[in-house]
Amino acid sequence: MKNKKATIRDVAKEAGVSVATVSRYINNISYISPETEQKIKVVMNKLDYKPNEIARGLAKQKSKTIALIIPDISNPFFPELVVAIEEVAKLKGYSLILVNSNNDDLKNPKFWKEFQSRYIDGFVLASFEFNEEILKSLQNLQIPFVRVDRAVDTHTANSVGVDNYKGAIMAVEHLYELGCKKIAHISGPGVFIPAIDRLRGYQDTLQKYFPIQEPIVYQGDFAMESGKQLTQRLLEDHPDVDGIFLANDLMAIGSLKALKMLNINVPTDIAIIGFDGIKITEMVEPELSTIVQPIYRIGVAATNKLINLIEVTDDVEEYQLEVALVKRESTLGFLPKG
Incomplete structure (x- = not known):
């Protein structure tokens, strides 16, 4: 019979602290005394307790998830792009959501609001006709995004394209x-x-x-x-x-x-x-x-830039890759x- 998996309540009880205190320690969202931190750490190791990453993400309103929005999955260009983005994202601890949407969807502010409620950390936009209303909606969401392929704008620092x-x-x-x-x-x-x-x-x-x-x-x-x-x-x-x-x-x-x-x-x-x-x-x-x-290098550069924007919040390097x-x-x- 398998041993029962330890829960956050088990850790709190063993350490003599509240569940909220253990949660604050795991998510690093407020001050806890060094003594209490050490006590919780020892108990977590003793019970082999592994925090739920999804729950941790929700606590921080982060999910380590990025969304790639493309216009046409049947176009062989985009699956090649997906492979590169998914490989880099996985390497850096992020998961990828693929969204195949047309321009009408993208012009609807509600479309973007749904992503905010799912705690998407960033977007790679491979097709989008930007207008002032949508740009304002994206800025209000405060979710980083990088533009590639049809969405590229060579006058912005968050684009990765070619000449x-x-x-x-x-x-x-x-x-x-x-x-x-x-x-x-x-x-x-x-x-x-x-x-x-x-x-x-x-x-x-x-x-x-x-x-x-x-x-x-x-x-x-x-x-x-x-x-x-x-x-x-x-x-x-x-x-x-x-x-x-x-x-x-x-x-x-x-x-x-x-x-x-x-x-x-x-x-x-x-x-x-x-x-x-x-x-x-x-x-x-x-x-x-x-x-x-x-195509592969575009995906790699775009994903690295996006994750840098998510984690560092500043990336002004411009990417314009060569064609042959x-x-x-x-x-x-x-x-x-x-």
Whole structure:
């Protein structure tokens, strides 16, 4: 028969103090004399008493829990991010709650209030269209948060992102160097700073190499289906386009599907390049050229920054990680016309 597990009442009785005194000692929330502290410590060791961590967290209104809020768990970018965040959180004694929510949820102040009642210690926000009302709600909660991916704002210290503008330049210059003469861009939603920076990189690079050519831009929503539909529309409007830079890999995969349906050869007739570097880009046919984000490093940096904000309350270090161009079959076999 197993020995009965010691309780806080057992410790209090053995030490000759009240339960409240033992609780104050465990949670370190008010002064206790050194003599009483020593007495409680000895009894806890003798009875092999282990405090309930959840109860301790509630006493301090802390739970050692962080929440990751993402817009689309079906996008392979986010599971890769989750792995990194969960590993670092676990290493530092934190648990992770994954929340898959759309923008409408995030704009509702009640959505955030629920997290406060659950004693969430901090947020990693991977998608969010910030406005003054929501920023005020977050500040009132006094819960630290770090912004990544679509939620990134390069003008704030609590963001961890990449140089999206530079990445877009690399993508368009690659298409130009292949010999593409009419390059279009399928962008992300204009409410997200990374999408804006990628569009700006496309426009500036096009202006540099084709100063009299008008930019060809169709706005997508980062989903595969929009890449497919917008590629079809793009080629109806501009059948002579020979290079497409898409603002993320999922839309680029949708574009590949559309071109296959239209019997247009990639890369012989049109060169395609995406952005993100998700693993599925190596599994499609043809393999997709892309601008690779260091997804794992983003997750690690964001989690370390958030935990530092939770525990130290001050972290002004800015993170802007480098991207890299990976050339694969979707561009490397392009044959310039004329």
